[in-house]
Amino acid sequence: MKSFVREFITQSRHVTQELRHRQLIQTALGKYEVKRDEKKAAFQNWPAARQAAAETKWEAINHLDQHLTDFARRLEARGTVVHWASTAETARDIILGIVRDSKARSIIKSKAMTAEEIHLNDALEHAGFEVVESDLGEYIVQLRKEAPYHIVFPAMHLTRGEISELFARELGSAPTESPEELTMIARRALRQKYITADVGITGANFAIAETGMISITENEGNARLTAALPKVMITLLGIEKILPRLEDLALFLPMLATAGAGQALTCYNSLYGGPRQPGESDGPEQYHVVLLDNRRTQLLADPEQRDALHCIRCGACLNVCPIYRNIGGHTYATTYSGPIGSVITPHLRGLQDWKHLSYASSLCGACTETCPVKIDLHHHLLQNRRNSARQKPSRTEKLTFKLAAVVMNRPRLYAIVKKMARLFQPLHKLVKGSRLDPAYAWTQTRDLPTVPDQSFKDWWRTRA
């Protein structure tokens, strides 16, 4: 069996030592931070806005059954076909079925993390369909046959030089160092795809229960084209995307833009409520909405961590996470990376296989502090650790902590241990930093402080 943790350690060791990666990510996110702070400051009251957003999502998630049925009913009333999928497999089958029925050859896709989650592209390609990612970042990683590096900035790990080489190789374009020209190369390559695609697939940022609409946030216009030109449109979304009221968007759209990309508002925030209606000039003849569970209801059943379903996938917690910034998005080997990924992946894909992500954190709490919907992210990491240790404790660790408790609760014993540490210090010098060193994990890269002759307790006693 593949060991996810071993793979994670190997990969993180590799990436953390790549100084070029560190530099690239620090610079890219440094720009983001400046913009984000500027836009946050424009709010009259960001903390209150966060609290309101959190409460709105709480309301939505804690009455999910009601909101989902309203959402579906209203969409259906205007000619949309609503599908429900318990698992990734069901969702793939539903989408494959729609694509086959429409006798499609080519499919255009706009960015959708849920599609990554169910490995939709693989399934479609396997069935013989051509699928083209239209978001520039997604297009780049698709050409590289890679997963997105980040849920909002999929190609943040690449330099323009690398992208230029990629385009030259895959599209035969002339090499260029200009981001503008590179963007235009992709624009030209994708234009014809929109016009000829038979099916367009999108994700959704929000699902409005009150009006039966989905809301898509994007900067490039690719989702708008995907929703405008093909004759069949499919939206795949998780059941947790619900917002109760249309006006909730007045708060969520600017918060998503601010937290996610340091923008006051993303370029296009579009609502879709059905296929082309009578009297309308364009839009798909068929509109399908696929609601995906895929173990979200498991997370819902854990009231302690239920708020993880409030997530609006803004990516802010990734951006501020010092772990993410040092190990990079691919090291997680999950659809959702960063703090939110570390929290939810154990619920979505199994605690024992993915608990290492909850341990691979210094619990600094930068994620929780930044999350626009106030998900208690780093405390959930602690809870995942507790749950996994309860479910399947590691014998050595349990024993270590048992022994430690014995020592810590007996001052005499503790004094002896301290003395031994002091005695062994000169010996430690001989093996320090080598594989023989019991403290190798520390001393490989760091020095240890010298233990002074007198401890605090010793000193305190001299005063008595």
Place this chain on the structure above:
Amino acid sequence: MSAASYYMTITLFIPCFVDMMYPKVGISMVHILERLGHKINYPEELVCCGQPAFNSGYWDESRTVATKVLDRLKDAEAVVIASGSCGAMLKVFYPDLFAQTPQAQNAKNLASKCYEFSDFLANRLGVTDLGARFPAKVTFHDGCHGLRELGNKKPARALLAKVRELELIEMKDAETCCGFGGTFAAKFPMISTAMGEVKCASAFATGAEYIVSNDSSCLMQVQGLLDRQKNPVKTIHLAEILAQS
């Protein structure tokens, strides 16, 4: 120096690693609080707050240690903790650890009278000028637990502002984690080290001679890396600066 008109008995909690490796931090705290006229009570039999086991997910084992702390401290007037991290354990996580146990109320009561050292001085005692002098350029690193679990950003800076001849130069990303994270540092040493390197670089860029923090665990990480890099920048705990005259 503005002394509180009311003198209290302050119970000091010295975490194991401060006791063993950084006794000067504890000693400085005793000196400072005594100089202000308060009486120090130090329960010698307490060693550890139980955080390592707690953070690793072994809550039962953590509770074995924490119960003793809880029992011993429950009658204290005020508890001052010599580390933001252990402070967060007592103040924020004990209520979680003991939730739905007979000790739940005790944990909540204790939480309400626990203070990290700088928070205690500035907010509980209302003292920021301790008459200290420290002629050096320093930069301050916010320990994550003190900053985010306890919500203490200002006290340390208010205290440093009153130190004579001290120049505080804020580093970029002062609030970014140093990468220590307790057992994390040993479980994922490469990630922890990379985070520490980023921190050291930000601190170094300020040109400061000292990196100051109110958490010795962060300073152990930072100093460990600086020493390995043969970097002459030094780390020092806030209490040690405040005790200088």
Place this chain on the structure above:
Amino acid sequence: MNEREAILARIREALTLTAGKPGAHGGGPGHHEPAVSPGPGSARQWLPVVGDSFEERIALFRANSAELKTDFYLLNTREELAKLLVELRDIEGWQRIGSHSGSLTQPACETLALPVCRTDGSYDVHELEKCDAGLTECDALIAQTGSVLVTSRSAGGRALSVLPPHHVVLARREQLLPDLPAAFELVKTKYSPNYPSFASLITGPSRTGDIERILVLGAHGPKKLTILCL
């Protein structure tokens, strides 16, 4: 049980356990939970400030447009509008345009005297793709964000405002709204329950930062957005 019922049953089962309200844990004593009650129009008090007078609002819209790299013109007469359109046509060398019928677009098309691909009913996408500009009307302008609100009914469908490389919006002063809550209110009062199948808040020309987080305009949608407000 079908999938729908199975999912709903799991949700209902899960919700038998109640979850604490947000902010109930953590955050530290330094972080007090602000008292909020999200409800109709409540976002207004937290969102960026918008002035009360038309002058303040138009100034804000102008400032936002500048930051977004939208070309915004406030015009006083139909003649001014016509003159500006002709200038745009000549500078950019428009050969054909896309548009829909409307009280502002109609005269504009006549002024421009170019072949027009109309998107009032079914149209040929290939034709629209060849247009140099798309001329549309809109539902509203939003001062707070510098956005244009369009719907499939007000702006000639879904593609006209996104496919051609230059989107030109013709708007009226009365259409200027203060903020986002007002925009969503308008959508509701104007269309409910018979909503158009598409609505969009357009905030600046199409853009991307996907290459080294460097801003590039005109990723897939229009490179240029011009708003002419009468």
